[in-house]
Amino acid sequence: MKSSRRSFIKKTTAIGAAASLSSLPFSLLGKTQNNPIKIGIIGLDTSHSPAFTKLFNAENPKPELAGFRVVAAYPYGSKTIQSSMDRIPGYIEQVKELGVEIVDSIETLVQKVDVVLLETNDGKPHLEQARAVFKAKKPVFIDKPVAGSFSDALKIYKEAEAAGVPMFSSSSLRYQKNVHAVRHENKIGKVLACDAFSPATLEPSHPDLFWYGIHGVEILFTAMGPGCESVTRFSTPDSELVVGTWKDGRIGTFRGMRSGKHDYGGTAFGTDGNLFFGPFEGYEPLAIQIADFFRTKKSPIDPQETLEIYAFMEAADESKRRGGVKVRLDSILLS
Template identity: 55%
Template sequence: MPLRPPRLLAACLTLLALGGFAHADDAKPVRVGIIGLDTSHAPAFAKILNDPKAAKDVSGFRVVAAYPKGSPDIESSVSRVPKYTEILKEMGVAIVPSIPDLVDQVDVVLLETNDGRPHLEQALPVLKAGKPVFIDKPVAASLADTIAIFEAAKRFKTPVFSSSSLRYLQGADAVRTGKYGKVLGADTWSPQSMDPTHPDLLWYGIHGVEPLFTMMGTGCKTVRRFVNKDQDVVVGTWTDGRLGVFRGLKQGARGYGAVAFTEKKILPLSRFDGYRPLMVEIVKMWRSGEVPVPAEETIEIIAFCEAADISKEKKGAPVELAPLIKKARAEASSRLAALLDEKDGAKVAAGTAARN
């Protein structure tokens, strides 16, 4: 019998171990590592997982190590790292000097770096080691890097998904799965703070874009963006003619919410239950190896956000998503090939060429 490739074998053994650890009452907990301590999500997730009274849907996992480095050119990152590092230390979490050190000490990973730009390079050592990883929003700071991450996950057969916690706005999943009949359209809104290092919607507006796609599903064809001093209005037209609208609130009333227009009723959604619903889905992935959000949906969400910037430059003209995604796939192949060793890079490039 031929031997399995070492990386595939490592991934398989990791998933088998996770299943055993997560469901054994007297077993040692599955070791969780965190990359990036410049967001409140890091201590919040650690608190959920390290709670000795954690409910069964999140029990059996413990954050044991963290790599704290943030982004030196983003003030909010620089200022948060020391505080959150101390909080994690007080919880008994080991602070390690590098991502390889972290990967050696854990079974699964939370990639929490607030800045999406380094996510691809930070995720690669984790994916190559076969360690299942959740990547917090935004999955990356560009569509090309987003696709490259999912290509790497496929190459190394390692589960990965990304999501805003607002995907789990109470009632959004029921809308999508047809509880109220066909979804005819949806409006969502969230605060719209921005940072010049990222496409406008990727810094914070993604919190509103995520539930829009949760309810509408994939199939957005074009995007138009209209801007004024109080809010951005981004209108997506789906291939079947449905409209999905995101409002990024800059001034005045703040908060998160949505309205779903369905066959049976118009449904307002505004209850946000914090980070726990997202953590439940992360743990499910760690236990089963099955991702709750398909890669193609996350790719389309990032394409929607990039298209919004282009439409803004074009004074609200419609921008098609399909050409953006096609171009980004080619860029992703080159970017990933450059980061991987020659053998891995050649396989990624060949696979992308075959799909195109």
């Protein structure tokens, strides 16, 4: 099992870009507003679904979002998390008003669309839902959390690769202006450290940080890049502090706030200064990345980095269970 997992994780450039234009049953080239790339949504139990629909189905969308239209949606969605289930009827009505057809199964959905947004707020059914999309050979964006466990996240990426289906997953916080600038525009020179924070409310059915902590952890990894070697976790009744040590000796921290009203952000420290992240800037920057992914079928994020993010969170849980001892990420990635 270790050798199988190790060989998969090393093949980072192949995942998400395995399928060529000619191998898919449609072309994403030359699409216009009159002949758009048809998007299907799985899961109307999250505010992300109507938010993305409004962006793509706008009368005059941003140029980067032009040539797409959300045409169909399968509402479910969590059937066990009450706070998610209760939102489904209202979000059904919202997307119907934007011209979206509601369908009764994922199998029906994939027959009507070119690409898929897997938006189900509950990460537990993502593996089963993604398998139906992979079978249909449709490029797919999977919203956070990519799955309800690291094990399922790894299976999703491996099965996407085996099926030759492009996919990627991300929190919208990765694409805040300053976060993106630190990573891609050398805004503060080499990043020496980062302190990130976000709400970290709990959902008992998910590993601790997977539910909302993912947002702040994704900020941390966007700034620091991959290569975290170990984590140590410290807990109080009101917050969680996870200290990560990178292979080059740099230190990055994530602070998750359990209660109260807290924003998403952090501070990155570089050789040319420091930069503050936050507040949340909405879903449009992520939608633009999704649109580019649907056109090119190339993930903007190395799959190994996404898997490392989930290994970081699972290692943080293990550290907490063991009273705050240091836990190596490779004990998760290669177990």
